[in-house]
Amino acid sequence: MKAVRLIQVGQPLEMQEIPVPAIGEKDILVKVRAAGICHSDVHYRAGLSPVRPLPMTLGHEVAGTVEQIGSQVTNVKIGERVCLHYNITCGDCYYCSTGNEQFCENVLMFGHFTQGGYAEYISVPARNAIHLPDEIPFEQGATLMCASATAFHALRKSKLKAGETVAVFGVGGLGLSAIQLAKAFGALDVFAVDINADKLNLAAQYGATPINASNTDPVAEIVKLNHRGADVAIEMIGLPQTMKQTVQSLSLMGRAVIVGLGNRPLEIDTYRELLGKEAEVIGSNDHLLQELPLLVDMARRKILDTSHVVTRTIPLDADAINQAMDALEKFSGDVRTVIVP
Secondary structure (H helix, E strand, O other): OEEEEEOOOOOOOEEEEOOOOOOOOOEEEEEEEEEEEOHHHHHHHHOOOOOOOOOEEOOOEEEEEEEEEOOOOOOOOOOOEEEEOOEEOOOOOHHHHOOOHHHOOOOEEEOOOEOOOOEOEEEEEHHHEEEOOOOOOHHHHHHHHHHHHHHHHHHHHHOOOOOOEEEEEOOOHHHHHHHHHHHHOOOOEEEEEEOOHHHHHHHHHOOOEEEEOOOOOHHHHHHHHOOOOEEEEEEOOOOHHHHHHHHHOEEEEEEEEEOOOOOOOOOOOHHHHHHOOOOEEEEOOOOOHHHHHHHHHHHHOOOOOOOOOOOEEEOOOHHHHHHHHHHHHOOOOOOOEEEOO
């Protein structure tokens, strides 16, 4: 089968012909119908987060149809539409047993520590398959598995309460999902902060108040619009400036959730921005398998609309994928580019 793979860190991905993966008794073989290109994939290519082993087929946002099933598989059938939870976990370690499987001591993430979805087929444990309703296109189902799921988990970590105000820094695939989910969780006002006018226009269509950080101070604007500041602020970019602004925009007893992956530290004025406000800074890492069925059902019911999240589809082609990743690396890409093999 064809697969687009990371051969060497810091170098463009390459197309290779590799064997169709075998499956075990509890596994399924999925024909990939859509694989999202995530900003994390750009970080993997650049070496910001180490990938092993190499070569590695990238891609952790995956949806498709079940092609084969192992002899002990009972939860899915051949031909069924599925989207895939990207963390393969052991189920036995301390973290798995306490419901925090994203910290599994033996975790294998698609496209990071085990072969991913930039390919024609992928083999996964059957427990990682989530039924994808007919109402949700494969492209949107794929993005649910990372962009929307990560936003969902971050909002749960924030302990958002009905009637509170939310600020979302970064209005890409994660941010657009966070805006809608915050509304569904009961947020009274949602502020969307970005420098891309097109993304801000999309955010406004989902009921957020857009704040263009290219021509205004987003912290001052949030305080102007809501004198207390934001009860919850979520950072989806990973830059020192936006992380700092996320903390600075908080109200008294506000909660900042840092989601964006970066390699530079966050600076905090500990008294004025943290202790004096009794504010909280919370890290949010991935999401949980148990969260995904509810998330997919919210998308089926149109509580979460992902129809505008996928802005472009491309074929399974190394040049096209590298170009999309280059644009993301410069923060100039589409909301979400999805590979359709």
